[in-house]
Amino acid sequence: MISTKSLSRRGFLNMGAAAGAGLLLPKTGLITPAHAAGPLAPVAEEDAHIAFGHTGPTSDEGWTWAHDQGMKAVAAAFPKLRTSYVESIPYSADATRIYRQFVADDACMVFATSNYGDFLYDVAKRAPDVAFYECDGRNPLDNLGTYYVSHWYPSYVAGIAAGAMSPSGKLGYVASFPVPSVYSGTNAFLMGARTVNPEATLQTIVINSWFDPQAATQAGTALIDNGCDVLFGIMDEAGYLQVAxxxxxxxxxxxxxxxxxxxxxxxxxxxxxxxAFYVEQVRRRLVGEWTPTYDLLPFGGGVDVDAWGETVPADVAAKADAVKASIMDGSFNPFSGEIKDSKGNVKVAKGETMSEQELYHWNWSIEGVSGLDA
Known part of the structure; x- marks a missing residue:
C-alpha cells in the first residue's frame, strides 16, 4: 500500500539557496563523483511526486522512522508537492515491481532508503528522466546517486564510553549481515573501547535481518550469556536494549x-x-539543478552521538566528549595506523590514515572482533 504524509522540517548548516527562509543544511562529504550528462529538467512543485522505498516499517522508531521524518520534512518545506512511500519492501523481484510503480505513478524523484542493488538499478536505467537516490548504494548511475552517514566516528566515541563502563572488557554486537556498515561499526566501536581498555574484545552474532525484534532479542541474550556486559548493534528497534x-x-x-x-x-x-539532506536534494530537483552525487553525511551533520544515558559517569562522558570534539575539529583521526586485521595482518601501516572511501567500504575485522570473518 502506498501512503501519503507530511509534517515538520529541521536542518543544520547553511549551504546557500534553499527552499524556505532560514532552512539549514548539513555539510556532506563527496567521496566518489557520480557522472551525469547534465541536470535533470526542473519540475513545478505542484506537479512533483517524491517517492520513498523503505526496508522496514515506519513505526520501527529506528532507521525507517528516521527516513520517514525526512519525508515529512520535505512535505512541510514544499507543501504543493506529493509524497508517497512503501514500507518493508522485500529484497526480491517485488522490490523491482514497487520501484517501477513509483515511476508509473509519475514520481520525479525516488529515494531508496536502503541498498536494493539490481532490484533498483534496472528500474533507474529504464527511467532516465527520474532522479534516484540509494542509501548505502554502491553503483551510481547517470540518474542515480548514493548517500550514507559517517557513522564510524560516533561509533568510535560511543566505544570509549562502552570500554570504560564494561567491567569485563567483553563487548557484544548484534549484526544484521556481514556488510561494510557492520564491519566499520564493529571496528570503530572496539577501537574506541580499546583506548580505555586495551584488552577489550567484541563478539558478534549475525541475525540476517535489519528488523527482527525476536532474533535481536535472542542474539542479545546469547551475547550476555557468553559474558558480554555491553551490547552494541545496528538493529532498527530496541530488542537488545531491553535484554540489557x-x-x-x-x-x-x-x-x-x-x-x-x-x-x-x-x-x-x-x-x-x-x-535537511532530503529537503536540499528535492529543492535541487525542483529547480533543475539536480545531478547525482555520492554523499556521506558527516559527524555532526546527519549523524551524531545521542546525549549520554543517565547512568554514564560524568568523567566517562567528559572523556568521550573531548575525543568527539577533537574528531570534529580535525585535530584527531582515530583511523590511523597501525591497524591489524583479525588474522594479525597489518592492513593500515603506521603513519597512514584510512580514507573516507576505505571506511565506507571496510570489509575486514580488526584484531579483537570475532564472528564476522570466516
Whole structure:
C-alpha cells in the first residue's frame, strides 16, 4: 500500500539557496563523483511526486522512522508537492515491481532508503528522466546517486564510553549481515573501547535481518550469556536494549533515542537525521539543478552521538566528549595506523590514515572482533 504524509522540517548548516527562509543544511562529504550528462529538467512543485522505498516499517522508531521524518520534512518545506512511500519492501523481484510503480505513478524523484542493488538499478536505467537516490548504494548511475552517514566516528566515541563502563572488557554486537556498515561499526566501536581498555574484545552474532525484534532479542541474550556486559548493534528497534536492561548490562543503540526501553542500560545511540539532506536534494530537483552525487553525511551533520544515558559517569562522558570534539575539529583521526586485521595482518601501516572511501567500504575485522570473518 502506498501512503501519503507530511509534517515538520529541521536542518543544520547553511549551504546557500534553499527552499524556505532560514532552512539549514548539513555539510556532506563527496567521496566518489557520480557522472551525469547534465541536470535533470526542473519540475513545478505542484506537479512533483517524491517517492520513498523503505526496508522496514515506519513505526520501527529506528532507521525507517528516521527516513520517514525526512519525508515529512520535505512535505512541510514544499507543501504543493506529493509524497508517497512503501514500507518493508522485500529484497526480491517485488522490490523491482514497487520501484517501477513509483515511476508509473509519475514520481520525479525516488529515494531508496536502503541498498536494493539490481532490484533498483534496472528500474533507474529504464527511467532516465527520474532522479534516484540509494542509501548505502554502491553503483551510481547517470540518474542515480548514493548517500550514507559517517557513522564510524560516533561509533568510535560511543566505544570509549562502552570500554570504560564494561567491567569485563567483553563487548557484544548484534549484526544484521556481514556488510561494510557492520564491519566499520564493529571496528570503530572496539577501537574506541580499546583506548580505555586495551584488552577489550567484541563478539558478534549475525541475525540476517535489519528488523527482527525476536532474533535481536535472542542474539542479545546469547551475547550476555557468553559474558558480554555491553551490547552494541545496528538493529532498527530496541530488542537488545531491553535484554540489557533486564540482565543488568549496558547497551549502545542505533538510529534514534531509545532510552525509555532501558533507561539504566542506555549508554547512547548513533543518531541519524536525514531531514535537511532530503529537503536540499528535492529543492535541487525542483529547480533543475539536480545531478547525482555520492554523499556521506558527516559527524555532526546527519549523524551524531545521542546525549549520554543517565547512568554514564560524568568523567566517562567528559572523556568521550573531548575525543568527539577533537574528531570534529580535525585535530584527531582515530583511523590511523597501525591497524591489524583479525588474522594479525597489518592492513593500515603506521603513519597512514584510512580514507573516507576505505571506511565506507571496510570489509575486514580488526584484531579483537570475532564472528564476522570466516
Amino acid at each position: 536492561e533486564e540482565r543488568g548490562a549496558k547497551a549502545v543503540m542505533w538510529n534514534t533515542d531509545l532510552r525509555r526501553y532501558g533507561p539504566n542500560a542506555y549508554i547512547s545511540s548513533i543518531i541519524v537525521d536525514f531531514k
